[in-house]
Amino acid sequence: MSHAADRGKGPVSRQSIESKIEYCLICHGTSGQGFRGYYTMPRLAGQQPQYIENQLHAFKEGRRLNPIMQNVVTGISPGMIQPLAEYLRSLNAAPHGGGPTEGAGLGKRIFEVGLPDANIPACAVCHGPDARGTRQIPRLAGQLYWYVTKTLTNFSRERGQRGEDSSGIMAPVARNLSPAQISAVAAYVSSLR
Structure with a gap:
Protein backbone atom coordinates (compact mmCIF):
# COMPACT_ATOMS: atom_id res chain seq x y z
CA MET A 1 0.00 0.00 0.00
CA LEU A 91 -18.02 0.04 20.81
CA ASN A 92 -20.36 -0.32 23.78
CA ALA A 93 -18.51 0.84 26.87
CA ALA A 94 -20.49 1.24 30.07
CA PRO A 95 -21.31 4.84 31.03
CA HIS A 96 -18.55 6.49 33.03
CA GLY A 97 -21.03 8.18 35.36
CA GLY A 98 -19.49 10.38 38.00
CA GLY A 99 -22.00 13.20 37.88
CA PRO A 100 -23.78 14.50 40.97
CA THR A 101 -26.97 12.49 41.49
CA GLU A 102 -28.89 15.29 43.21
CA GLY A 103 -29.29 17.26 39.96
CA ALA A 104 -30.32 14.38 37.73
CA GLY A 105 -34.06 14.97 38.30
CA LEU A 106 -33.86 18.54 37.02
CA GLY A 107 -31.62 17.33 34.20
CA LYS A 108 -34.19 14.75 33.18
CA ARG A 109 -36.91 17.40 33.13
CA ILE A 110 -34.82 19.75 30.98
CA PHE A 111 -33.92 16.87 28.68
CA GLU A 112 -37.52 15.72 28.27
CA VAL A 113 -39.52 18.99 28.28
CA GLY A 114 -36.99 21.82 28.19
CA LEU A 115 -37.37 25.18 29.91
CA PRO A 116 -39.96 27.03 27.83
CA ASP A 117 -39.74 30.23 29.91
CA ALA A 118 -36.00 30.42 29.15
CA ASN A 119 -36.50 29.54 25.47
CA ILE A 120 -34.73 26.21 25.92
CA PRO A 121 -36.26 23.34 23.95
CA ALA A 122 -36.26 19.77 25.21
CA CYS A 123 -32.95 18.08 24.43
CA ALA A 124 -34.93 14.99 23.41
CA VAL A 125 -36.39 16.83 20.41
CA CYS A 126 -33.04 16.59 18.61
CA HIS A 127 -31.05 14.01 20.57
CA GLY A 128 -33.93 11.51 20.81
CA PRO A 129 -35.88 10.26 23.83
CA ASP A 130 -33.07 7.86 24.73
CA ALA A 131 -30.30 10.47 24.09
CA ARG A 132 -28.67 8.28 21.44
CA GLY A 133 -28.79 10.91 18.71
CA THR A 134 -29.30 10.27 15.03
CA ARG A 135 -27.10 10.80 11.99
CA GLN A 136 -25.36 14.17 12.54
CA ILE A 137 -26.93 14.73 15.98
CA PRO A 138 -24.63 13.36 18.68
CA ARG A 139 -25.33 10.65 21.17
CA LEU A 140 -25.36 12.08 24.69
CA ALA A 141 -26.25 8.87 26.55
CA GLY A 142 -23.30 7.82 28.67
CA GLN A 143 -21.20 10.85 27.76
CA LEU A 144 -18.85 11.96 30.53
CA TYR A 145 -20.42 14.39 32.99
CA TRP A 146 -17.32 16.60 32.92
CA TYR A 147 -17.22 16.70 29.12
CA VAL A 148 -20.89 17.69 28.79
CA THR A 149 -20.45 20.35 31.47
CA LYS A 150 -17.35 21.79 29.78
CA THR A 151 -18.90 21.65 26.32
CA LEU A 152 -22.11 23.43 27.27
CA THR A 153 -20.23 26.00 29.36
CA ASN A 154 -17.75 26.82 26.58
CA PHE A 155 -19.97 26.19 23.56
CA SER A 156 -19.84 29.69 22.10
CA ARG A 157 -16.03 29.78 22.25
CA GLU A 158 -15.33 26.31 20.86
CA ARG A 159 -18.14 25.56 18.41
CA GLY A 160 -20.54 27.20 16.02
CA GLN A 161 -17.92 29.79 15.09
CA ARG A 162 -18.96 29.99 11.45
CA GLY A 163 -22.35 30.11 9.79
CA GLU A 164 -21.80 26.80 7.99
CA ASP A 165 -21.23 24.98 11.29
CA SER A 166 -24.45 23.11 11.99
CA SER A 167 -23.56 22.78 15.68
CA GLY A 168 -24.04 26.54 15.99
CA ILE A 169 -27.71 25.86 16.70
CA MET A 170 -26.66 24.84 20.22
CA ALA A 171 -24.94 28.13 21.10
CA PRO A 172 -28.09 30.04 22.15
CA VAL A 173 -29.38 27.03 24.08
CA ALA A 174 -26.10 26.68 25.96
CA ARG A 175 -25.99 30.43 26.70
CA ASN A 176 -29.48 30.30 28.23
CA LEU A 177 -28.63 27.48 30.65
CA SER A 178 -27.42 28.40 34.13
CA PRO A 179 -24.40 26.55 35.57
CA ALA A 180 -26.76 24.53 37.82
CA GLN A 181 -28.92 23.58 34.82
CA ILE A 182 -25.85 22.60 32.80
CA SER A 183 -24.69 20.40 35.68
CA ALA A 184 -28.14 18.82 35.96
CA VAL A 185 -28.38 17.98 32.24
CA ALA A 186 -24.82 16.62 32.27
CA ALA A 187 -25.59 14.47 35.33
CA TYR A 188 -28.70 13.06 33.70
CA VAL A 189 -27.25 12.18 30.29
CA SER A 190 -24.05 10.77 31.80
CA SER A 191 -26.13 8.20 33.69
CA LEU A 192 -27.92 6.89 30.59
CA ARG A 193 -26.85 3.73 28.80
Missing part, protein backbone atom coordinates in the same frame (compact mmCIF):
# COMPACT_ATOMS: atom_id res chain seq x y z
CA SER A 2 1.45 3.31 -1.02
CA HIS A 3 1.57 6.42 1.10
CA ALA A 4 -0.60 8.16 -1.52
CA ALA A 5 -3.46 5.81 -0.63
CA ASP A 6 -3.23 6.76 3.04
CA ARG A 7 -3.41 10.44 2.08
CA GLY A 8 -6.82 9.85 0.48
CA LYS A 9 -5.91 9.06 -3.13
CA GLY A 10 -7.14 5.47 -2.96
CA PRO A 11 -8.28 2.78 -0.54
CA VAL A 12 -6.75 2.90 2.92
CA SER A 13 -5.06 -0.20 4.31
CA ARG A 14 -6.66 -2.06 7.19
CA GLN A 15 -3.37 -1.73 9.06
CA SER A 16 -3.46 2.09 8.72
CA ILE A 17 -7.03 2.22 10.04
CA GLU A 18 -6.26 -0.12 12.96
CA SER A 19 -3.21 1.95 13.83
CA LYS A 20 -5.28 5.16 13.82
CA ILE A 21 -7.98 3.52 15.98
CA GLU A 22 -5.33 2.55 18.54
CA TYR A 23 -4.07 6.13 18.47
CA CYS A 24 -7.59 7.53 19.09
CA LEU A 25 -8.15 5.18 22.02
CA ILE A 26 -4.98 6.35 23.77
CA CYS A 27 -6.79 9.57 24.71
CA HIS A 28 -10.45 8.51 24.45
CA GLY A 29 -10.06 5.35 26.57
CA THR A 30 -9.32 1.76 25.61
CA SER A 31 -13.01 1.09 24.97
CA GLY A 32 -13.81 4.60 23.72
CA GLN A 33 -15.44 5.34 27.09
CA GLY A 34 -13.80 8.74 27.41
CA PHE A 35 -11.21 9.93 29.88
CA ARG A 36 -11.21 12.43 32.69
CA GLY A 37 -7.78 13.85 33.21
CA TYR A 38 -6.03 17.16 32.71
CA TYR A 39 -7.92 17.30 29.41
CA THR A 40 -11.30 15.60 29.52
CA MET A 41 -11.74 13.49 26.40
CA PRO A 42 -15.28 12.64 25.28
CA ARG A 43 -16.81 9.20 25.06
CA LEU A 44 -16.76 8.06 21.43
CA ALA A 45 -18.16 4.56 22.05
CA GLY A 46 -21.56 4.21 20.41
CA GLN A 47 -21.40 7.69 18.87
CA GLN A 48 -23.27 8.40 15.64
CA PRO A 49 -20.85 7.82 12.72
CA GLN A 50 -22.07 10.81 10.70
CA TYR A 51 -21.56 13.03 13.75
CA ILE A 52 -17.97 11.79 14.18
CA GLU A 53 -17.30 12.30 10.48
CA ASN A 54 -18.72 15.84 10.62
CA GLN A 55 -16.66 16.71 13.70
CA LEU A 56 -13.42 15.41 12.19
CA HIS A 57 -14.07 17.52 9.09
CA ALA A 58 -14.90 20.52 11.31
CA PHE A 59 -11.54 20.16 13.10
CA LYS A 60 -9.71 19.79 9.77
CA GLU A 61 -11.41 22.88 8.33
CA GLY A 62 -11.04 25.01 11.48
CA ARG A 63 -14.80 25.22 12.08
CA ARG A 64 -14.37 23.57 15.46
CA LEU A 65 -11.59 24.86 17.66
CA ASN A 66 -9.47 22.53 19.78
CA PRO A 67 -5.68 22.63 19.47
CA ILE A 68 -5.26 18.96 20.38
CA MET A 69 -7.76 17.66 17.84
CA GLN A 70 -6.72 20.12 15.15
CA ASN A 71 -3.24 18.62 15.41
CA VAL A 72 -4.53 15.02 15.50
CA VAL A 73 -6.70 15.34 12.38
CA THR A 74 -3.73 16.27 10.24
CA GLY A 75 -2.79 12.57 10.41
CA ILE A 76 -6.23 11.30 9.41
CA SER A 77 -6.65 10.82 5.69
CA PRO A 78 -10.09 11.29 4.10
CA GLY A 79 -10.29 7.55 3.47
CA MET A 80 -9.87 6.79 7.18
CA ILE A 81 -12.72 8.93 8.47
CA GLN A 82 -15.69 6.69 7.69
CA PRO A 83 -14.07 3.42 8.89
CA LEU A 84 -12.98 5.14 12.12
CA ALA A 85 -16.49 6.46 12.72
CA GLU A 86 -18.10 3.07 12.06
CA TYR A 87 -15.66 1.32 14.40
CA LEU A 88 -16.30 3.80 17.22
CA ARG A 89 -20.04 3.32 16.88
CA SER A 90 -19.56 -0.44 17.35
Whole structure:
Protein backbone atom coordinates (compact mmCIF):
# COMPACT_ATOMS: atom_id res chain seq x y z
CA MET A 1 0.00 0.00 0.00
CA SER A 2 1.45 3.31 -1.02
CA HIS A 3 1.57 6.42 1.10
CA ALA A 4 -0.60 8.16 -1.52
CA ALA A 5 -3.46 5.81 -0.63
CA ASP A 6 -3.23 6.76 3.04
CA ARG A 7 -3.41 10.44 2.08
CA GLY A 8 -6.82 9.85 0.48
CA LYS A 9 -5.91 9.06 -3.13
CA GLY A 10 -7.14 5.47 -2.96
CA PRO A 11 -8.28 2.78 -0.54
CA VAL A 12 -6.75 2.90 2.92
CA SER A 13 -5.06 -0.20 4.31
CA ARG A 14 -6.66 -2.06 7.19
CA GLN A 15 -3.37 -1.73 9.06
CA SER A 16 -3.46 2.09 8.72
CA ILE A 17 -7.03 2.22 10.04
CA GLU A 18 -6.26 -0.12 12.96
CA SER A 19 -3.21 1.95 13.83
CA LYS A 20 -5.28 5.16 13.82
CA ILE A 21 -7.98 3.52 15.98
CA GLU A 22 -5.33 2.55 18.54
CA TYR A 23 -4.07 6.13 18.47
CA CYS A 24 -7.59 7.53 19.09
CA LEU A 25 -8.15 5.18 22.02
CA ILE A 26 -4.98 6.35 23.77
CA CYS A 27 -6.79 9.57 24.71
CA HIS A 28 -10.45 8.51 24.45
CA GLY A 29 -10.06 5.35 26.57
CA THR A 30 -9.32 1.76 25.61
CA SER A 31 -13.01 1.09 24.97
CA GLY A 32 -13.81 4.60 23.72
CA GLN A 33 -15.44 5.34 27.09
CA GLY A 34 -13.80 8.74 27.41
CA PHE A 35 -11.21 9.93 29.88
CA ARG A 36 -11.21 12.43 32.69
CA GLY A 37 -7.78 13.85 33.21
CA TYR A 38 -6.03 17.16 32.71
CA TYR A 39 -7.92 17.30 29.41
CA THR A 40 -11.30 15.60 29.52
CA MET A 41 -11.74 13.49 26.40
CA PRO A 42 -15.28 12.64 25.28
CA ARG A 43 -16.81 9.20 25.06
CA LEU A 44 -16.76 8.06 21.43
CA ALA A 45 -18.16 4.56 22.05
CA GLY A 46 -21.56 4.21 20.41
CA GLN A 47 -21.40 7.69 18.87
CA GLN A 48 -23.27 8.40 15.64
CA PRO A 49 -20.85 7.82 12.72
CA GLN A 50 -22.07 10.81 10.70
CA TYR A 51 -21.56 13.03 13.75
CA ILE A 52 -17.97 11.79 14.18
CA GLU A 53 -17.30 12.30 10.48
CA ASN A 54 -18.72 15.84 10.62
CA GLN A 55 -16.66 16.71 13.70
CA LEU A 56 -13.42 15.41 12.19
CA HIS A 57 -14.07 17.52 9.09
CA ALA A 58 -14.90 20.52 11.31
CA PHE A 59 -11.54 20.16 13.10
CA LYS A 60 -9.71 19.79 9.77
CA GLU A 61 -11.41 22.88 8.33
CA GLY A 62 -11.04 25.01 11.48
CA ARG A 63 -14.80 25.22 12.08
CA ARG A 64 -14.37 23.57 15.46
CA LEU A 65 -11.59 24.86 17.66
CA ASN A 66 -9.47 22.53 19.78
CA PRO A 67 -5.68 22.63 19.47
CA ILE A 68 -5.26 18.96 20.38
CA MET A 69 -7.76 17.66 17.84
CA GLN A 70 -6.72 20.12 15.15
CA ASN A 71 -3.24 18.62 15.41
CA VAL A 72 -4.53 15.02 15.50
CA VAL A 73 -6.70 15.34 12.38
CA THR A 74 -3.73 16.27 10.24
CA GLY A 75 -2.79 12.57 10.41
CA ILE A 76 -6.23 11.30 9.41
CA SER A 77 -6.65 10.82 5.69
CA PRO A 78 -10.09 11.29 4.10
CA GLY A 79 -10.29 7.55 3.47
CA MET A 80 -9.87 6.79 7.18
CA ILE A 81 -12.72 8.93 8.47
CA GLN A 82 -15.69 6.69 7.69
CA PRO A 83 -14.07 3.42 8.89
CA LEU A 84 -12.98 5.14 12.12
CA ALA A 85 -16.49 6.46 12.72
CA GLU A 86 -18.10 3.07 12.06
CA TYR A 87 -15.66 1.32 14.40
CA LEU A 88 -16.30 3.80 17.22
CA ARG A 89 -20.04 3.32 16.88
CA SER A 90 -19.56 -0.44 17.35
CA LEU A 91 -18.02 0.04 20.81
CA ASN A 92 -20.36 -0.32 23.78
CA ALA A 93 -18.51 0.84 26.87
CA ALA A 94 -20.49 1.24 30.07
CA PRO A 95 -21.31 4.84 31.03
CA HIS A 96 -18.55 6.49 33.03
CA GLY A 97 -21.03 8.18 35.36
CA GLY A 98 -19.49 10.38 38.00
CA GLY A 99 -22.00 13.20 37.88
CA PRO A 100 -23.78 14.50 40.97
CA THR A 101 -26.97 12.49 41.49
CA GLU A 102 -28.89 15.29 43.21
CA GLY A 103 -29.29 17.26 39.96
CA ALA A 104 -30.32 14.38 37.73
CA GLY A 105 -34.06 14.97 38.30
CA LEU A 106 -33.86 18.54 37.02
CA GLY A 107 -31.62 17.33 34.20
CA LYS A 108 -34.19 14.75 33.18
CA ARG A 109 -36.91 17.40 33.13
CA ILE A 110 -34.82 19.75 30.98
CA PHE A 111 -33.92 16.87 28.68
CA GLU A 112 -37.52 15.72 28.27
CA VAL A 113 -39.52 18.99 28.28
CA GLY A 114 -36.99 21.82 28.19
CA LEU A 115 -37.37 25.18 29.91
CA PRO A 116 -39.96 27.03 27.83
CA ASP A 117 -39.74 30.23 29.91
CA ALA A 118 -36.00 30.42 29.15
CA ASN A 119 -36.50 29.54 25.47
CA ILE A 120 -34.73 26.21 25.92
CA PRO A 121 -36.26 23.34 23.95
CA ALA A 122 -36.26 19.77 25.21
CA CYS A 123 -32.95 18.08 24.43
CA ALA A 124 -34.93 14.99 23.41
CA VAL A 125 -36.39 16.83 20.41
CA CYS A 126 -33.04 16.59 18.61
CA HIS A 127 -31.05 14.01 20.57
CA GLY A 128 -33.93 11.51 20.81
CA PRO A 129 -35.88 10.26 23.83
CA ASP A 130 -33.07 7.86 24.73
CA ALA A 131 -30.30 10.47 24.09
CA ARG A 132 -28.67 8.28 21.44
CA GLY A 133 -28.79 10.91 18.71
CA THR A 134 -29.30 10.27 15.03
CA ARG A 135 -27.10 10.80 11.99
CA GLN A 136 -25.36 14.17 12.54
CA ILE A 137 -26.93 14.73 15.98
CA PRO A 138 -24.63 13.36 18.68
CA ARG A 139 -25.33 10.65 21.17
CA LEU A 140 -25.36 12.08 24.69
CA ALA A 141 -26.25 8.87 26.55
CA GLY A 142 -23.30 7.82 28.67
CA GLN A 143 -21.20 10.85 27.76
CA LEU A 144 -18.85 11.96 30.53
CA TYR A 145 -20.42 14.39 32.99
CA TRP A 146 -17.32 16.60 32.92
CA TYR A 147 -17.22 16.70 29.12
CA VAL A 148 -20.89 17.69 28.79
CA THR A 149 -20.45 20.35 31.47
CA LYS A 150 -17.35 21.79 29.78
CA THR A 151 -18.90 21.65 26.32
CA LEU A 152 -22.11 23.43 27.27
CA THR A 153 -20.23 26.00 29.36
CA ASN A 154 -17.75 26.82 26.58
CA PHE A 155 -19.97 26.19 23.56
CA SER A 156 -19.84 29.69 22.10
CA ARG A 157 -16.03 29.78 22.25
CA GLU A 158 -15.33 26.31 20.86
CA ARG A 159 -18.14 25.56 18.41
CA GLY A 160 -20.54 27.20 16.02
CA GLN A 161 -17.92 29.79 15.09
CA ARG A 162 -18.96 29.99 11.45
CA GLY A 163 -22.35 30.11 9.79
CA GLU A 164 -21.80 26.80 7.99
CA ASP A 165 -21.23 24.98 11.29
CA SER A 166 -24.45 23.11 11.99
CA SER A 167 -23.56 22.78 15.68
CA GLY A 168 -24.04 26.54 15.99
CA ILE A 169 -27.71 25.86 16.70
CA MET A 170 -26.66 24.84 20.22
CA ALA A 171 -24.94 28.13 21.10
CA PRO A 172 -28.09 30.04 22.15
CA VAL A 173 -29.38 27.03 24.08
CA ALA A 174 -26.10 26.68 25.96
CA ARG A 175 -25.99 30.43 26.70
CA ASN A 176 -29.48 30.30 28.23
CA LEU A 177 -28.63 27.48 30.65
CA SER A 178 -27.42 28.40 34.13
CA PRO A 179 -24.40 26.55 35.57
CA ALA A 180 -26.76 24.53 37.82
CA GLN A 181 -28.92 23.58 34.82
CA ILE A 182 -25.85 22.60 32.80
CA SER A 183 -24.69 20.40 35.68
CA ALA A 184 -28.14 18.82 35.96
CA VAL A 185 -28.38 17.98 32.24
CA ALA A 186 -24.82 16.62 32.27
CA ALA A 187 -25.59 14.47 35.33
CA TYR A 188 -28.70 13.06 33.70
CA VAL A 189 -27.25 12.18 30.29
CA SER A 190 -24.05 10.77 31.80
CA SER A 191 -26.13 8.20 33.69
CA LEU A 192 -27.92 6.89 30.59
CA ARG A 193 -26.85 3.73 28.80
